[in-house]
Amino acid sequence: MENLATYLNDHLAGSVAALELIDRLIDAYKGTPHAEFLKELRSDIAADQKVLTELIATLGKKESLLRKTVAWILEKLSRAKMQLGHSKKGDFGFFQALEALFLGIAGKRELWRALATAAQTVPELRKPNYPELEQRAIAQCQRVEAKRLEIAREVFRKG
Secondary structure, eight states: OHHHHHHHHHHHHHHHHHHHHHHHHHHHTTTSHHHHHHHHHHHHHHHHHHHHHHHHHHTTOOOOHHHHHHHHHHHHHGGGTOOOSSOTTTTHHHHHHHHHHHHHHHHHHHHHHHHHHHTTTOGGGOSSOHHHHHHHHHHHHHHHHHHHHHHHHHHTSOO
């Protein structure tokens, strides 16, 4: 069960970093269509995070404060690289942030698939609806990728 608790805590830390990044993006793009897109995405990721915390509790394990703190710090450090808002470079920081979010969400999809398999032998994992969670991750990936490609047209154009 320690491997499982570690795995869940790693993904929980990833969700902490994702929500921090999304909060920063919402603030940077307040009053724009980007902000509305991000608020919907935040809601989905927060719901997924709740599933993780419930699974950790069901296993009788604790959330790793260290992992969550490290994720929070890493998100803060990423701010130097991802300059947000319109600039001479356009929305390149937004593009990079969307790519990072896409990769995290794709990893979350694989989390749900792995847990669905493990639930066959670990009764504590049987409560969540993994096919529904996987489909939500797929939908999140599709939305984020569509937005990322929309931004790519702007940030990589000549001139």
